[in-house]
Amino acid sequence: MQDALTIAGKSYQSRLLVGTGKYRDFQQTADALDASGCEIVTVAIRRVNLGQTAGEPNLLDFLPKNRYTLLPNTAGCYSADDAVRTLRLARELLDDHRLVKLEVLGDPNNLYPNMRETLKAAETLVKEGFDVMVYTSDDPIAARELEQIGCCAIMPLASLIGSGMGILNPWNLQLIIEQAKVPVLVDAGVGTASDAAIGMELGCDGVLMNTAIAAAQDPVRMARAMKLAVEAGREAHLAGRMPRRFYSATPSSPLEGVISSRKG
Amino acid sequence: MTTLIINGETRQFDEIGTLDALIDTLDLRGKRIAIEHNGEIVPRSQHAHTRLSDGDMLEVVVAVGGG
Numbered sequence: 001m002q003d004a005l006t007i008a009g010k011s012y013q014s015r016l017l018v019g020t021g022k023y024r025d026f027q028q029t030a031d032a033l034d035a036s037g038c039e040i041v042t043v044a045i046r047r048v049n050l051g052q053t054a055g056e057p058n059l060l061d062f063l064p065k066n067r068y069t070l071l072p073n074t075a076g077c078y079s080a081d082d083a084v085r086t087l088r089l090a091r092e093l094l095d096d097h098r099l100v101k102l103e104v105l106g107d108p109n110n111l112y113p114n115m116r117e118t119l120k121a122a123e124t125l126v127k128e129g130f131d132v133m134v135y136t137s138d139d140p141i142a143a144r145e146l147e148q149i150g151c152c153a154i155m156p157l158a159s160l161i162g163s164g165m166g167i168l169n170p171w172n173l174q175l176i177i178e179q180a181k182v183p184v185l186v187d188a189g190v191g192t193a194s195d196a197a198i199g200m201e202l203g204c205d206g207v208l209m210n211t212a213i214a215a216a217q218d219p220v221r222m223a224r225a226m227k228l229a230v231e232a233g234r235e236a237h238l239a240g241r242m243p244r245r246f247y248s249a250t251p252s253s254p255l256e257g258v259i260s261s262r263k264g
Numbered sequence: 265m266t267t268l269i270i271n272g273e274t275r276q277f278d279e280i281g282t283l284d285a286l287i288d289t290l291d292l293r294g295k296r297i298a299i300e301h302n303g304e305i306v307p308r309s310q311h312a313h314t315r316l317s318d319g320d321m322l323e324v325v326v327a328v329g330g331g
Contacts, residue, residue, distance in 0.1 A: 019331025029329060044330025047271040047323065048297055050290060060296055060327050075330050085300065089325050092305045093298035161331075210331025 003238070005206055007183055008099055008131035008152040010069070012039045015200070016230040017071065017185065019210025020044075023219060026062040032213055033068070036223035042071045042101055042208070045090050070094055071133065073101040078114065080104060080121035087125060100125065101155070101187075101208075103135035111161040115142045119149065126150040135187050138172040140179060147182055154180055155187035155208060158199060162211040164191030167198050177203045193222075193229035200233025201241070269321045283314040283322075292324065299324050 004011035018038040023029040033041055041063060049056075063070065072090035074083035087100045104121055106114030113135055119142070125132050126149055133153040134146050143154045156176055159165035166189060167173060177184045183205035190196050190209045199207050207230055216222035266280045270290075280286060283306060287293055299306050300323040306314050 020329040021331045023329065026329075042331055043327040045298075045325050046328045048292065048295070048326045050271060050273070050324070058296060058326070059329055070327070072327065073330055085303075085323075086325075088305050089298040089300055089323065090327075092307060093296060093325065093327060208331075 003234070005183060007040075007133065010099075012069075014039045014227070014230075015206040015234055016196070016226055017042065017206060017208040018213060018223070018226075019208070020059060020063070021210050022214035026057055026059060028219060029059070030062040032219045032223040033063070034223075035220045035227065036213065037227045038068070040069045040071050040099075042073050042210070044075050045072055045086050045093065069099065070097065071099060071101045072097065074103050074121075076105070077103070078105050078117070080117040080124065083117070083121040084124050084128075087130060088128075091130070098129060099131045099133070099152075101133045101135065102151075113137055113157070115139070118142075119145060122146055122149045122151055133185070138169055138176065140172065140175040143176045143184075144179060147180060151182065153183045153185055153205075155185045157188040158186045158195065159189030161188040162215075163189055164212060164215075165189055166191050166195040167202075170198070170202055173199070173202055173204070190226075193225040196226050196229040197233035197236070200230055201236045203237055206230070266316070266318050268316060269319070271322070271324055280316050282312055283310075283316060284312040286316060286322075287311065290324075295326065297324050297326055 005015050014037050016036055016038045017040040018033055018036050019042040020029050074086045077083040077086055083104050091097055102121055104114050104117040106112050115137055122132055122134055132151045133155055134151045135155050136142050138156040146154055158167040185206040185208050186199040186204050187208040190212045196207045213219050213223045266277045268275050302321055
C-alpha cells in the first residue's frame with residue numbers, strides 16, 4: 001500500500017477518520033462516510049433505550065463490517081473508571097474489538113480533556129490489551145507520557161470539540177509531531193477543509209472529525225471536501241514546501257528580455 | 265418480587281431467572297448489545313449461565329452515532 005497510515009499494525013489508505021454523530025439520519029451518515037473515503041469511523045457507546053427499541057434501526061447496520069474499522073469512543077466520560085468500563089463494554093459489543101478512542105473529559109462546557117484521568121485510563125487499557133488512540137490536550141509532555149504508556153496514536157485537539165475553530169496552536173502540534181514515534185492525528189476543532197489541509201501540511205498523520213462534516217449545510221459534499229483536503233495536505237507535506245522568504249520577493253519569470261520603451 | 269437496577273432505573277419483576285431470560289423480558293433479543301452485571305462484563309456466551317438476584321445492577325449498552 002502506497003503511503004499507508006499504520007495504526008496498531010493495520011494499514012489504512014485513508015488518513016481521514018470520521019465520526020458518526022449529529023447527522024440527520026443513518027442514511028446521511030452512510031452517504032457522508034462513503035463520500036469521505038474514510039476507513040475508520042468512531043461510534044459512541046450508550047445505554048440502550050429500554051422499552052422503546054422495537055424496530056428501531058441500528059447504526060451498525062449502516063456500517064458494513066468489511067469496509068469500516070469501528071473506533072468506539074468514551075465521549076461523555078469524566079473519569080478513568082467510566083472510560084475503562086465503557087471500552088470493556090465496547091469490546092464485548094463489537095466481538096473482542098481492541099482498537100478504541102479514549103477521551104476523558106474535564107469540563108462539560110469546554111469539553112477539555114482531563115489529562116490526569118486520561119493517563120490513568122490509558123495505563124489500565126494498555127495493560128488490558130486495548131490499542132488506545134487517545135484524545136489529548138496539545139501539551140507535548142502529556143503527549144509523550146501517553147506514548148510512553150503505550151498508546152498507539154496520539155490525538156491532540158486542534159481546538160475545542162465541535163467548535164470549528166481550526167488549528168489554534170500549530171506550534172504545539174508541531175512539537176508533538178516532531179517527538180512522536182506513533183501516529184499523531186488532529187482530533188477535534190476542524191471547521192472546514194483548509195483546517196484539515198493545514199493539519200496535514202504540518203505533518204499530522206491523519207485527521208479525525210465529526211461536526212465539521214455533520215454540521216455543514218451539505219454534509220456529503222463537505223465529506224468529499226475533507227477527503228480532498230486531507231489528501232492535498234498530505235501531498236504538500238510530502239512534497240516539502242518552499243522556504244518562506246521574509247521581506248524579500250523573488251520573481252517567477254526571467255529578468256532578461258522584458259520589452260522596454262526605454263531608449264539607449 | 266425482584267428488584268433490578270437497569271441503566272440506573274429501578275425496575276421490579278415478578279420472577280427473574282437468568283440474564284438470558286431478562287433479555288427476552290426487555291425485548292432485546294437479536295439486538296447488538298453488551299451487558300455489565302454488578303460492574304463485570306458478561307460475555308454473550310455466559311448470558312444463559314448468569315443468575316440474577318435482588319438488587320443487582322445492570323448496564324445494557326448499544327453503539328450509537330458519535331465522534
